[in-house]
Amino acid sequence: MVKVGLLGCGTVGSGVVKLLEQNRDIIAQRAGEEIVLHKVLDRDVEKCRRLGIASAKIAADVEEILKDEEIDIVVELIGGVEPACSYVLEAISQGKHVVSANKDLIAVKGREILEAAEANRVDFYYEASVGGGIPVIYPLKQSLAANRIKEVIGILNGTTNYMLTKMSREGLNYEQVLKEAQELGYAEADPTSDVEGLDAARKIAILSSIAFNSRITLDDVYVEGITRITPTDIKYAAELGYVIKLLAIAKEDEEGQVEVRVNPAFIPADHPLAGVNDVFNAVFVKGDAVGDVMHYGRGAGQMPTASAVVGDIIEIVRNMRSGCNSRLGCTCYTEKKVLKIEDTKSRFYIRMSVVDRPGVLAGIAGIFGNNNVSIAAVVQKEGGEMAELILITHEVKEKDLRKSLQEIKELPTVKDIGNVIRLEGIDKE
């Protein structure tokens, strides 16, 4: 019998308690041994009681779990970097295996924790930290391990995906859908972490570390959120055959340099990620052998996330039974250079308001030309005295684009640069 100690019994923690109970029989069969909840720590003792947890199992403090020699596996569902990090490291030093769903922690302290686990010959598993219940981390580490991973593109935040889907379908603006998402409980009162892309940034830091075998931390990720996306951009995207998604992107170039960023992007309407709507998440992986694969499902929620946590527990028990914990170890073998955003290359959509007069486009095109920005398509929308100009560039250096836009902004014929959005998921020109 394997005994689990649970730190944090909020939404996901309660799901873990329920799932261990509800599927006790098949979990035992598949793990090869019965798995029981031994102790739970949560500030809200009443909630633990309501979940049917016996008083004897409710810990008074964290040490009661970390120091309990009967506990084999600690499940950390507290969230945040501290004190979670200290608890996890102490559990590891006590020879306990750890399962965590804590993206904040892993995106910042992943390497340290994985190395500590390896040194102590214990497992640290974290499938639930990215994409809720969708299997993404272990497929990358295992079934896809023969590939040089070229690209990982994820829709990793359900809140913003719900909002963008709603904006696309109903033509609503950002403020309207945010309000609705908050009313439905999909967005928090302070939505910053979701809408500014920080949640997705943590997840792509975790995935890219595995994909590229190099530790990428949150600080390495360039981040733009969705707050500036307008119904107009969504409409033009549709007219041009694209949809707008908040994408978490990690790429490695031929020289082994990586770029990792989160930004709203145009993707072709027939790209597999374009059909990922509402609160669903997906991770699209391009490997040199496997080509394109995608994993899709619910990226959050009580039971999907609990599914990943308990899946990890089962794997750890199998390892315990075979005496091979830490068989996967820390997989950051290299230190790859992370490109600054200025040095990355992308294709861009640019929307600007210009005076509707001959020669205006020539002036703009001249500036782009002088800065090595090549234009692939131009659409001009009439609108009285002012016209709206939509440009799609070929692949350009971000630096060159920014310099062009700086100069274009100064043109007396250009009233306003409405938005600039990258294009993704298009095969190389």
Place this chain on the structure above:
Amino acid sequence: MVKVGLLGCGTVGSGVVKLLEQNRDIIAQRAGEEIVLHKVLDRDVEKCRRLGIASAKIAADVEEILKDEEIDIVVELIGGVEPACSYVLEAISQGKHVVSANKDLIAVKGREILEAAEANRVDFYYEASVGGGIPVIYPLKQSLAANRIKEVIGILNGTTNYMLTKMSREGLNYEQVLKEAQELGYAEADPTSDVEGLDAARKIAILSSIAFNSRITLDDVYVEGITRITPTDIKYAAELGYVIKLLAIAKEDEEGQVEVRVNPAFIPADHPLAGVNDVFNAVFVKGDAVGDVMHYGRGAGQMPTASAVVGDIIEIVRNMRSGCNSRLGCTCYTEKKVLKIEDTKSRFYIRMSVVDRPGVLAGIAGIFGNNNVSIAAVVQKEGGEMAELILITHEVKEKDLRKSLQEIKELPTVKDIGNVIRLEGIDKE
């Protein structure tokens, strides 16, 4: 250094040779040890030479590989049940680990092989047998292990998916798209295994065995192919908001009885599987905790399949290094009852030609009613003297539907029952 012996150096085998060479560095890093091809067996010795395999590595017969004590892992890519089965069992009895992409073998002899592997404490891995390079088998065994799997629905055959996609997009008929698929090399000269659903049947036998922890063999799978699908059915499907796909379906009901079948089916146009087009494959899994997850990618082809094979080799090497081979073992713990097709329940689309005259529908509806077949929707298409009647049923027992149709066929007002196709992927009524 781990040494691999390769049985069969056809398309996939050549891919494995290439991939082991091309990604030698990262494969060694991820496996923790260098992996080298030690010996290759193939009838076509010249082809082996053209791949750059040294003469000393080309085996004269199978025993030269199976008896070579230096070989740790045997990769079986011969295909077919025999002699592959004997070779695999001999390799296992010699204490060698085996990787196989052979769906024919596993769908028939899976249990025997897995039990032999467990008894000999060696690994038998087979990710490549289903869905090419898409990670499907190990996610089911590992990350999703905490779930009671309710349903697995796959698009598991690229040839038929290409053909149905083509029929949908271009209104072509079955014979036309088959010819085109053959010209492109997507379909074989004798397309039976693909178009009659046998290839998909083997794959769903493998997946359902894992999902339900019960050994399901090819004989347990009810199979219908796509040869009777017409442009008319595809057109009506679209009008009603569906697309037609060849689906491999496995479900477990509340009583623990399973149904496993391959048949063309209507699925709602907004179902994630509906967007899986051309030669792509996908596996859609419904778990009681995780909800819906889907894995998508190229289900066949040289390098995608080699990706899965080498991924398995890497996992086996990790197990060897940690001394925990056979940690997953045989996972068929139970013997679940497989329902006969007559006892399964589905919703159906029925297309029939009837005389266009008052009272005809009443007669048909009466027969359905008497047999407990409840009709959800009826569309009648005018066509001169004859009318085309399209019916969609609620969920009914297959047995009851068949009896009704038997009786309806006898009606003088019914000229012909054009087609009967199941509906899938619709949430329970």
